[in-house]
Amino acid sequence: MTTAGRLVIGVGNEYRCDDGVGPRVLAELVRRLPGVRLCVTDGEPGRMLDLWTGAALAVVVDAVRDPGRPPGSWFEVAVGGSAELAAGGTHAAGLGTAVALGRELDRLPQRLVVLAVCGQDFGFGTGLSGPVDAAVRPVADRVHELVTGRG
Amino acid sequence: MTHRPDRLLDVRGLARVEGEGAMYVRVRGDRVEDVRLEIYEPPRFFEAFLRGRRHTEPPDITARICGICPVAYQMSACAAIEDAxxxxxxxxxxxxRRLLYCGEWIESHTLHIYLLHAPDFLGYPGAIELARDRRDVVERGLALKKTGNDLVELLGGRAIHPVNVRVGGFYRAPAPAELAPMRERLRHALDRALATVEWVAGFDFPDFTHDHELLALTTPGRYAIEAGTVATTGGLRFPVQAFEDHVIEQQVPHSTALHARLSGHGRYLTGPVARYTLNGPLLSPLARQAAAAAGLGADCRNPYRSVVVRAVETVYAVEEAIRLIDEYEPPARPYIEVPAGAGVGRGATEAPRGTLFHRYELDRDGLVTSARIVPPTSQNQAAIEDDLARFVASRLDLDDDVLTARCEQAIRNYDPCISCATHFLDLSIERS
Structure with a gap:
């Protein structure tokens, strides 16, 4: 299957420990997905809309904070017409705001899948915590499946 | 409810501002007893961990202070290191550098106008709800903002935390042909910027004025952005090297950002309104024309009209970017060598939110031994609190919800970047 019109977006800051899991997963995919657009961004809604507008498939990898799940666990959200992601304030204006804004402006990709990885350390510094680091490979595998049409 | 003897407006998490802050207003009878813009975002230690770094590193390190205005940090850091x-x-x-900075002004101002500030004036809780009703308007804002982002990316290598800036200049200067497509996009952006001025000029502005002393950089012959000397409406004129002689920072218990005042003068305000008031005649003819058509006079003392000033400055930044591209001649080398040496250097530039000051002290090996960063938001805190106190005092007839919303809007007038402003608080322990 062609990978045209498909992109992977890694959201996060590699200098805030587990928040860097999105960029880290993309680094893992550089060699495995040649020709596929891989983008690292901070999640600012305007940039997210610019990246995914017109795409057939956008896979977003982002870190989340969820006390109810163990660090390193991850889950998949297929964002549909009525799906909701938390939209924070401007400082935290990220994926939820981008999706909500994209919906109002009719600028969502045809298919949007979010892979959310639960982090535990969002402090200053580089490097992922052990559980989150262990999730990088399976999350990358799942992105690969989605982009190559096996997911 | 109105006319209660005691009222408390307490917003723990301000929305539509950059960073984490709160607002606290206590009213007793018809008297505003206490007003606090509480910045509780944790300290970020930048000035501390710059110590021991090479003189070439502050532009890249301090760019990380802000994702909205990293260019401002890079430009002020470069200016200070080069001065040292x-x-x-x-x-x-x-x-x-000025061209790069224009990109940041365009994207930062547009973000604030369309996504943060406009919903206040139009009665929407946020940009998403605004987009629901005015898709055309929000699309215009996003397109304008994208032009600014792309200009920063073109010159800086990426739109946030650019990687092409170095002490002495750039790692690589673009060829004129690389700038040509951007010029065409800027022509379209100019139309959008002018439409933005016209749009915001139609907002309903509360009748409110302040008397803050205004501070901005000034440059002979052109609107100051990437360099200048300091001027105030109180008649002060001093070089950036004397900034610390005039600007006194002080800690207040309710903020992790230091407050600032002018020695012998008191609170002051920096930012678009200050720039416009001090340097307005140096705007381009088209920007001045747009300002006049929008109802701005020679100065602007209504903080709610700052949204109009930002729109006018966006027009100017777009026009200035076009001019700079038209006149661009690639430098023989993209940077000037800046040999390491002992010294103290100071630099200031006009960030979108106001004057941003850096000072570095270097040892003989060019390592940073001390650093000081004075961002615009910390300088503006006292003025914001003064606005809040007077605004509330004159509108005690409003119920709490409306008054709280108006106060939040009053804070957003200054586009505060709280993340930029936080500092580490010195801790001293007295033992007996």
Whole structure:
């Protein structure tokens, strides 16, 4: 299957420990997905809309904070017409705001899948915590499946 | 409910501002007893961990202070380091810096106008709800913002935390042909910027004025952005090297950002309104025309009209970017060598939110031994609190919800970047 019109977006800051899991997963995919657009961004809604507008498939990898799940666990959200992601304030204006804004402006990709990885350390510094680091490979595998049409 | 003897407006998490802050207003009878813009975002230690770093590193390190205005941090850091090393950067490299800065003004101002501030005036809780009703308007804002982002990316290598800036200039200067497509996009952006001025000029502005002393950089012959000397409406004129002689920072218990005042003068305000009031005649003819058509006079003392000033400055930044591209001649080398040496250097530039000051002290090996960063939001805190106190005092007839919303809007007038402003608080322990 062609990978045209498909992109992977890694959201996060590699200098805030587990928040860097999105960029880290993309680094893992550089060699495995040649020709596929891989983008690292901070999640600012305007940039997210610019990246995914017109795409057939956008896979977003982002870190989340969820006390109810163990660090390193991850889950998949297929964002549909009525799906909701938390939209924070401007400082935290990220994926939820981008999706909500994209919906109002009719600028969502045809298919949007979010892979959310639960982090535990969002402090200053580089490097992922052990559980989150262990999730990088399976999350990358799942992105690969989605982009190559096996997911 | 109105006319209660005691009222408390307490917003723990301010929305539509950059960073984490709160607002606290206590009213007793008809008297505003206490007003606090509480900045509780944790300290970020930048000034501390710059110590021991090479003189080439502050532009990249301090860019990380802010994702909205990283160029401002890079430009002020470069200016201060170059000042410490006795190097002056001008000519084509200086013009490229100004062009890069124009991109940041465009994206930052547009973000604030469309996504943060406009919903206040139009009665929407946020940009998403605004987009639901006015898709055309929000699309215009996003397109304008994208032009600014792309200009920063074109010159800086990426839109946030650019990687092409270095002490002395740039790692690589673009060829004129690389800038040509951007010029065409800027022509469209100019139409959008002018439409933005016209749009915001139609907002309903509360009748409110302040008397803050205004502070901005000034540059002979042109609107100050990437360089200048300091001027105030109180008649002060001093070089950036004397900034610390005039600006006194002080800690207040309710903020992790230091407050600032002018020695012998008191609170002051920096930012678009200050720039416009001090440098308005140096705007381009088209920007001045747009300002006049929008109802701005020679100065602007209504903080709610700052949204109009930002729109006018966006027009100017777009026009200025076009001019700089038209006149661009690539420098022979993209940077000037800045040899390491012992010294103290100071630099200031006009960030979108106001004057941003840096000072570095270097040892003989060029390692940073001390650093000081004074961002615009910390300088503006006292003025914001003064606005809040007077605004509330004159509108005690409003119920709490409306008054709280108006107060939040009053804070957003200044586009505060709280993340930029936080500092580490010195801790001293007295033992007996």
């Amino acid at each position: 090393c006795g190097v002056t950067v001008a000519g084509p490299i200086g013009e490229l």
